[in-house]
Amino acid sequence: MQLCAPKSFRLSVLALALASGFAYADTEQAELNTVRVVGTAVPTRISRAQLDKEVATDLKQVMKDQIGINVGAGNGVAQYYSIRGQGEDNINLDVDNTSQSNKIFHHQSRFQLDPASVKTISVEKGTGSASAGIGATGGTVKVTTVDAKDLLLDGKPFGFKLGSTVSSNKGWSGNAAAYMYQNGFDALAAVNYLHNDDYKDGSGLKNTGSKLKQRSYLAKLGYDFNENHGIRLSYRQEDQKGSRTDKAEFMNINNFVSTGNGSQSKYKGFEGTEQKEETFNLAYRGRDVGFLSKIDANIFQIKTDDYKPPKGAPNDNEKSSRLELSQSKASGANLNLASELWNRHTLKYGVNYRRESSRPSDKSAWLNILGLYDRQDEKKTDYGMYIEGIWDWAPVTLTTGLRYDHFKFDSANRQSVSGGQFNPSAGVIWDVTPTFSLLGTLNQASRSPRLNEVLLANERAGAAADVDAGLKAETARRAEVGFRWRNDNFSVAGSLFQQNIKDVIAYQWAGISNSTGTINSRGRIFNGGRLKNHGYELDAVYRNGGLTARAGVSYVKPKIGGTLYDGSKLIDADNYESSFYFWNTGRQWLTSLAYRFAHPNLEIGWRGRYAQRVAYTSGSRAPYNKGHKAGYGVHDIFANWKPTGKDNLNINAGINNIGDKKYRSHGQRFSNDPTRISFYERGREYVLGVNYRF
Numbered sequence: 129m130q131l132c133a134p135k136s137f138r139l140s141v142l143a144l145a146l147a148s149g150f151a152y153a154d155t156e157q158a159e160l161n162t163v164r165v166v167g168t169a170v171p172t173r174i175s176r177a178q179l180d181k182e183v184a185t186d187l188k189q190v191m192k193d194q195i196g197i198n199v200g201a202g203n204g205v206a207q208y209y210s211i212r213g214q215g216e217d218n219i220n221l222d223v224d225n226t227s228q229s230n231k232i233f234h235h236q237s238r239f240q241l242d243p244a245s246v247k248t249i250s251v252e253k254g255t256g257s258a259s260a261g262i263g264a265t266g267g268t269v270k271v272t273t274v275d276a277k278d279l280l281l282d283g284k285p286f287g288f289k290l291g292s293t294v295s296s297n298k299g300w301s302g303n304a305a306a307y308m309y310q311n312g313f314d315a316l317a318a319v320n321y322l323h324n325d326d327y328k329d330g331s332g333l334k335n336t337g338s339k340l341k342q343r344s345y346l347a348k349l350g351y352d353f354n355e356n357h358g359i360r361l362s363y364r365q366e367d368q369k370g371s372r373t374d375k376a377e378f379m380n381i382n383n384f385v386s387t388g389n390g391s392q393s394k395y396k397g398f399e400g401t402e403q404k405e406e407t408f409n410l411a412y413r414g415r416d417v418g419f420l421s422k423i424d425a426n427i428f429q430i431k432t433d434d435y436k437p438p439k440g441a442p443n444d445n446e447k448s449s450r451l452e453l454s455q456s457k458a459s460g461a462n463l464n465l466a467s468e469l470w471n472r473h474t475l476k477y478g479v480n481y482r483r484e485s486s487r488p489s490d491k492s493a494w495l496n497i498l499g500l501y502d503r504q505d506e507k508k509t510d511y512g513m514y515i516e517g518i519w520d521w522a523p524v525t526l527t528t529g530l531r532y533d534h535f536k537f538d539s540a541n542r543q544s545v546s547g548g549q550f551n552p553s554a555g556v557i558w559d560v561t562p563t564f565s566l567l568g569t570l571n572q573a574s575r576s577p578r579l580n581e582v583l584l585a586n587e588r589a590g591a592a593a594d595v596d597a598g599l600k601a602e603t604a605r606r607a608e609v610g611f612r613w614r615n616d617n618f619s620v621a622g623s624l625f626q627q628n629i630k631d632v633i634a635y636q637w638a639g640i641s642n643s644t645g646t647i648n649s650r651g652r653i654f655n656g657g658r659l660k661n662h663g664y665e666l667d668a669v670y671r672n673g674g675l676t677a678r679a680g681v682s683y684v685k686p687k688i689g690g691t692l693y694d695g696s697k698l699i700d701a702d703n704y705e706s707s708f709y710f711w712n713t714g715r716q717w718l719t720s721l722a723y724r725f726a727h728p729n730l731e732i733g734w735r736g737r738y739a740q741r742v743a744y745t746s747g748s749r750a751p752y753n754k755g756h757k758a759g760y761g762v763h764d765i766f767a768n769w770k771p772t773g774k775d776n777l778n779i780n781a782g783i784n785n786i787g788d789k790k791y792r793s794h795g796q797r798f799s800n801d802p803t804r805i806s807f808y809e810r811g812r813e814y815v816l817g818v819n820y821r822f
Contacts, residue, residue, distance in 0.1 A: 169567060169610030169623040170195050170665040170680070172251035176274060179243055181731075181768040183293050183780045183817035185301050185322055187269075190243050193720070193735065195665050196253055196682045198713050200796025201807035203324050203340040204368045205236040205403055206376040210711045210795045211253050211267030213661060213684040217578065217709065218266025218604070218629070224273055224362065226409050226428040228458035229263060229575075230484050233434075233583040235375035239269075240366040240405050242344035244291065244303045244320040247274040254627050255571040255606035257553045258514040258529025259464070262480050263575040265604035265629060273346060273364065276307035276316045281776055281821055285310040289318075291819035297810050298325035303819075305346075314350035314360070319343070326371070329808035330790030337380030338807060339371035356415040367404040374436045374583075376401065377797060378804045402435040421474075422466035429459040434582065436489070452489035454582040459483050474518040481511045486582040506579045507538040516553075523559040535576030535601060539653070543595040549574045549603070563615060567623075569608040574601040577633045577653060584637075596654040604629040622666040632657035632690065632709070657690035659709060674724040676733075683715040705744050706797075713794040714742030714757070729770040737762045739794050746797070757798055760791035762809075780817040788812040 172194045184190045188199035188207050200208035211219050220227050221239045231238050249271050256264030280287050286308035294300045305318035322342040326334045344367070350360035373380050380400070407430045414423035434454045460482035467475045485507045516529035534548035553571040560566060577599060610623030638651035663684035670677045688709060705712045717740075722733025741759040766782035788811050792798065797806050 168253050168569070168608060168625075168665070169612055169621040170667045172197060172249070172253075174246075174249040176247050176278060177775055179246060180775065180778045180819050181780060182766075183295075183782055183815040184243050185293055185299070187239070187241050187243060190246075190249065192737065193718060194251070195667055195680045195718060196684075197251060198711065198716075198793060198795025200377070200711075200793045201809050202335070202377065202796075203327075203338045204342065204370055204372075204376070205232075205238075205240065206338070206370075206372065206807060207239075208237050208377070208711065208796050209239055209269070210713065211251065211269075212625070212627075212663060212682070213686055213710050213713050213795075214254075214266030214627075215706070215709055215711060218575065220261065220264055220268040221271070222261060222268055223271045223364070223407070224409055224411065225424070225426045225462050225464075226407055226430060226460070227261070227482070228430050228432075228456070228484060229578045230432065230456035230458060230486055231578060231581050232403070232432065232454055232456065233374070233376075233581050235377050237376075240368065240403070241271060242320050242322075242342075242346075242366060244301075245273050245318055245344065245346040245364070247272045247278050254608065254625060255573045255604045257527065257555065257569075257571055258516045258531040258551065259476050259478070260573065261462075262482055262510050262512050262533065263573070265573045265575040265602060266627075273348075273362070274316070274318075275348060275350070275360070276309045276314050279305065279307055279316075279821060280309060287821060289819065289821045291817070293815065293817035295813050295815045297327045297813035299323065299327070312352040312354075312358075314348065314352065314358075316346065316348040318346040320345075327810050327813075330785065330788045330811040331808075332811065333790075333808070335379055335807050337370070337372045337376075337378070341369045343367045356417075358413050360409075360411045360413075362407075362409045362411070364407045364409075365404065367402070369402045370400070372401045374401070375804070377806055378799070379807060381803070381805060400437050403432065405430065405432045419467050420465055421468045422464075424464040425462065427459075427461045430457065432456045436583070454489040455487045456579070456582050457485050472520050474520075475515070476518070477513075477515040479511070479513050481509075483507070483509045484579060486579045488582050488584070504538070504540060504542055506540050508576065508579055509536045510534070510576055525557045525559075527553070527555040529553040531573070533574050533576070533601065537577050537579075537595070537599070539595045540580065541594075545577075545595050545597065545599045547576075547600045549601055551603075563613060565612045567608075567610050567612070569606065572603065572605045574603050575633075576601045580635065580653075594650055594652050596652070598655075599633070599653060600631055600655060602629055602631050602633055602655075617672050618668070618670050620666070620668040622664065624662075624664045626662040627660070629659040631655040632659055632688075657688060657709075660687045660689075661685065661710070674726065674731075676720070676722045676724075678718070678720045680718040681715065682713075684713055686710045686712055705746055711795045712742055712744045712757075713739070715740045716794070729773045731768045733766055735764050735766070737764075742794060744798060755798065757794050758791065760789055761787075762789050762791065763787060776821045778817075778819050780815075782815050783812065784815060785810060785812050 174190060191197045191199050196212050198210045209216055216238055252260060252268045254267055256268055260268055279289055289305040291303045292301065301320065301322040303320035307316040324340045326336050326339045328334050345365040348360055348362045350358060352358035371380055407428065409426055409428040411426035417423060436452055462480050464478040469475055485505050487505045512531055512533040514529060514531040519526040531551045532548060536546040538544050551572040551574055555569045557565055557567045604627060606625060606627040608623050608625040612621045634654055634656035636652040638649060661684055665682045667680040717738040720733060720735040722731055724731040738761045739759055742757050744755060744757055746753045763786045764782060764784045765786065769779045771777055790808055792806065792808055799806050
């Protein structure tokens with residue numbers, strides 16, 4: 129949220145901004161002029177200037193230094209995202225005020241984003257405030273993409289940007305952009321190409337199925353009528369082709385061919401999957417319109433096409449024309465307004481609307497087998513209204529909000545259910561002294577039933593599925609207390625939090641015989657579980673001249689109870705995890721030490737990432753699978769050099785995983801099934817990147 133804050137509060141936020149930037153904490157002043165409060169003492173905010181100083185080709189690499197955020201292994205949609213352990217079903221990815229909740233398949237992520245097109249990333253951890261948008265129960269990753277004015281240099285009317293990265297562990301990328309801004313007209317065109325072969329982990333094992341080719345496009349066209357009013361039309365596309373199986377989170381271990389000697393086998397790659405996401409967005413920005421200090425409005429459409437080899441297809445060079453298509457769509461609109469009251473307080477209010485639909489690839493086949501000829505594509509409509517006040521009574525800043533959300537869900541078998549709910553929120557920040565602040569948050573949000581997974585909507589997840597007449601939205605509540613303190617060289621921030629989600633929506637699969645199509649048990653969508661999570665975060669930064677040192681820690685402890693998607697009672701469900709609900713990430717540490725020289729403009733540094741051993745429970749019915757995720761410690765070194773002494777040219781280099789450690793991220797599935805081996809992280813790799821604006 130944006131607000132007019134007292135000077136002492138601005139200082140405390142500035143200290144946190146420096147802390148949240150890890151070794152690259154020297155965020156440009158232009159990025160600090162807007163104060164943002166994200167409801168937690170240890171926020172995440174990443175700027176374009178920071179991204180230009182890193183060798184990062186996906187969000188996983190961007191987020192690896194952020195406290196409380198995890199991204200699982202693999203490449204592309206094999207990567208799972210989590211915030212304080214909360215899985216993707218409970219978190220939002222909001223790009224330029226566009227979002228969707230549709231899920232193609234629970235064995236793959238629903239997030240795609242190219243960091244080359246990003247201006248800023250901010251993360252709200254846990255249940256959001258009234259203004260956070262639709263379904264903000266577990267957290268929101270909020271992204272703003274670049275405009276031409278963000279890239280232009282020295283008042284020039286047009287410019288160009290070129291960049292490239294290369295990795296010793298089978299990867300490279302290249303990107304280019306052209307842009308102009310003159311007489312109010314704004315135009316930008318950017319393209320990025322990424323190629324990753326199957327990488328090797330710390331043991332030298334090739335993680336087959338991590339091969340990925342990705343193309344990304346961003347185009348914008350706009351006009352500013354004056355300094356207070358402007359419109360933008362944008363198009364964004366992410367296209368991934370990989371050698372993955374249909375279950376993207378697992379290695380592609382079945383695609384081998386004999387070398388002819390009877391004792392060895394050789395991996396044969398194939399372009400077995402593809403996912404393309406396209407987003408159209410028309411946005412209007414207005415400022416100082418009568419009693420309205422701010423107007424942000426947009427309408428959008430998102431279409432995701434997911435291609436996979438048909439069931440029973442051989443694992444060879446599949447052609448796109450032979451792949452089966454699953455498709456999801458989302459369209460919506462947002463109107464966000466703000467008014468200043470007595471030049472001191474801020475009132476925010478608005479309306480959010482989103483309509484989603486899905487079309488599975490196997491619709492016709494399964495309808496014929498089951499004799500269910502009257503099935504329809506699933507649809508869901510959400511709308512919400514909110515009002516939020518930010519009251520500046522220095523030295524106290526109080527936030528109060530109320531949100532109303534309503535949904536209507538139309539299932540594949542033509543059942544409908546709808547419901548609405550009010551959700552209050554409150555927060556307070558007390559600047560006890562100019563250098564010490566306390567904060568507290570109590571937020572509630574609801575999340576409507578997501579559509580059945582598109583890939584399975586007319587198979588196990590959707591066939592003959594009954595929707596409970598009383599089905600209602602999940603309700604999440606987060607309570608958090610924290611502090612911020614700084615002096616001239618040292619800053620520290622921390623928080624304790626507890627989050628509860630009740631009426632967790634469960635998806636019980638129908639029992640279907642694949643050979644005969646016989647329905648042994650009917651599917652069901654119902655409110656059947658609860659999730660409890662508590663933990664803490666702590667972040668400390670020391671700065672002196674060119675020296676920056678940092679240490680941070682996060683901890684989460686989940687517990688799931690009630691009835692899960694298979695209808696069996698959970699007993700002793702501590703540490704339970706799945707891609708539907710939660711990844712048990714346990715306690716994790718981040719450390720760094722860096723030094724920036726004035727002449728030449730060079731920064732060198734080291735970072736360490738550590739995860740402590742943690743127990744986990746998995747499986748869909750008792751007796752559950754129980755085990756431990758091994759702890760690990762990984763070390764990187766990095767360098768950023770600006771030969772011109774300015775931000776227009778960055779040369780970046782590093783060595784990741786110096787010790788060549790074999791390990792898995794705790795933010796992913798741990799499977800002992802020899803036919804379903806989840807990815808390990810990359811082994812030692814040397815990376816080099818350059819980006820140049822002119």
